[in-house]
Amino acid sequence: MLQVSIYRYNPETDAKPRMQDFQFDTQGKDLMVLDVLEQIKAQDTTVTFRRSCREGVCGSDGLNINGKNGLACITPLSEVVKNNKLVIRPLPGLPVIRDLIVDMSQFYAQYEKIQPYLINNTPAPAIERLQSPEDRAKLDGLYECILCACCSTSCPSFWWNPDRFIGPAGLLQAYRFLADSRDTATDDRLSRLDDPFSVFRCHGIQNCVNVCPKGLNPTRAIGHIRNMLLTRAT
Amino acid sequence: MVTSVTSFGRSGLSDWLLQRVSGVILLAYFLFILAAVAGGVDYASWRALFDQVWVKVFSLMALLSLAAHAWIGLWSVLTDYLTERLMGTTGNVLRISLQLLISLALFIYVVWGVQILWGY
Numbered sequence: 001m002l003q004v005s006i007y008r009y010n011p012e013t014d015a016k017p018r019m020q021d022f023q024f025d026t027q028g029k030d031l032m033v034l035d036v037l038e039q040i041k042a043q044d045t046t047v048t049f050r051r052s053c054r055e056g057v058c059g060s061d062g063l064n065i066n067g068k069n070g071l072a073c074i075t076p077l078s079e080v081v082k083n084n085k086l087v088i089r090p091l092p093g094l095p096v097i098r099d100l101i102v103d104m105s106q107f108y109a110q111y112e113k114i115q116p117y118l119i120n121n122t123p124a125p126a127i128e129r130l131q132s133p134e135d136r137a138k139l140d141g142l143y144e145c146i147l148c149a150c151c152s153t154s155c156p157s158f159w160w161n162p163d164r165f166i167g168p169a170g171l172l173q174a175y176r177f178l179a180d181s182r183d184t185a186t187d188d189r190l191s192r193l194d195d196p197f198s199v200f201r202c203h204g205i206q207n208c209v210n211v212c213p214k215g216l217n218p219t220r221a222i223g224h225i226r227n228m229l230l231t232r233a234t
Numbered sequence: 235m236v237t238s239v240t241s242f243g244r245s246g247l248s249d250w251l252l253q254r255v256s257g258v259i260l261l262a263y264f265l266f267i268l269a270a271v272a273g274g275v276d277y278a279s280w281r282a283l284f285d286q287v288w289v290k291v292f293s294l295m296a297l298l299s300l301a302a303h304a305w306i307g308l309w310s311v312l313t314d315y316l317t318e319r320l321m322g323t324t325g326n327v328l329r330i331s332l333q334l335l336i337s338l339a340l341f342i343y344v345v346w347g348v349q350i351l352w353g354y
């Protein structure tokens with residue numbers, strides 16, 4: 001029997017969070033963590049969590065699984081279970097709405113700050129804005145982000161300053177638009193980032209790289225932004 | 235853009251760069267002193283070393299680097315942990331008091347250091 005311990009908290013009725021234990025029979029199968037949650041929910045319908053695609057595409061089931069952030073739907077038990085124990089908590093650092101569901105407003109507010117859309121005020125061409133294969137290749141490793149927040153909520157700098165530090169997810173996207181050959185707002189984008197918090201609260205701890213379920217590297221993107229700021233200013 | 239008037243250079247980039255440069259200067263100075271001490275020193279040789287103008291200038295450079303480095307580093311720590319978000323108004327009071335205290339201490343170090351270097 002697998003020992004599953006789930007974080008339970010309903011801010012409206014509970015004085016404080018608690019951990020609820022379940023005994024779970026995997027029947028010898030290497031299930032995904034999400035399957036375990038779904039089956040537990042079938043027994044106790046009050047267990048609350050988010051999920052949608054159940055295949056690592058939508059980014060809605062980012063959870064803290066045995067101490068490490070990841071997507072429940074693509075994390076197999078064999079990868080995380082130690083000593084027959086599975087501890088599931090919400091993503092750290094964000095306010096809990098209920099059980100495993102966190103309020104992502106702060107995370108999205110940071111994303112919004114980096115203007116996550118193409119800015120180009122030159123007249124639109126008849127068909128589309130073209131990009132060479134080389135320029136397009138620069139967006140690889142950036143555009144794949146699904147905004148699951150696993151990275152930002154594992155970053156100590158983001159825990160302390162979620163209102164001022166953009167965080168790895170937002171910065172990865174900031175670089176995605178800085179690197180886009182079709183975007184013409186590079187200078188303005190950089191000006192908005194050059195303060196002591198937005199980018200520079202990153203101390204290269206690399207927790208973000210360690211947890212990203214899509215294998216992306218926000219630290220490298222942050223390094224690129226820093227270099228762009230540096231070349232622009234010196 | 236997050237504005238902050240208490241950060242050293244106002245810009246994140248300049249603080250970052252200064253932190254690196256001052257770190258390198260401090261390392262160089264530390265190695266220099268280590269090398270000087272390693273050979274064994276007495277009053278006369280120590281005095282002779284610091285009678286050279288370039289040593290005084292290098293020392294002053296290290297002292298200023300120390301002040302800048304300490305300010306940038308401690309400022310980051312204070313704005314991480316002592317904030318309104320984490321502690322309410324207490325955070326603001328504590329942070330600003332400590333910032334004042336730290337800047338006063340660093341100012342005293344610099345003035346005192348200059349006095350030691352050129353005063354004797």
Ligand code: SF4
Pocket residue numbers: 144145146147148149150151152168169172211212213214215216218
């Ligand atoms: S960078 Fe990775 S961990 Fe961060 S939000 Fe994007 S997909 Fe999730």
Ligand code: SF4
Pocket residue numbers: 154155156157158167168201202203204205206207208209218219222
């Ligand atoms: S490398 Fe930077 S962004 Fe990533 S976890 Fe560390 S401090 Fe956060």
Ligand code: FES
Pocket residue numbers: 050051052053054055056057058059060061062071072073074
């Ligand atoms: S449910 Fe969509 S990413 Fe896991």
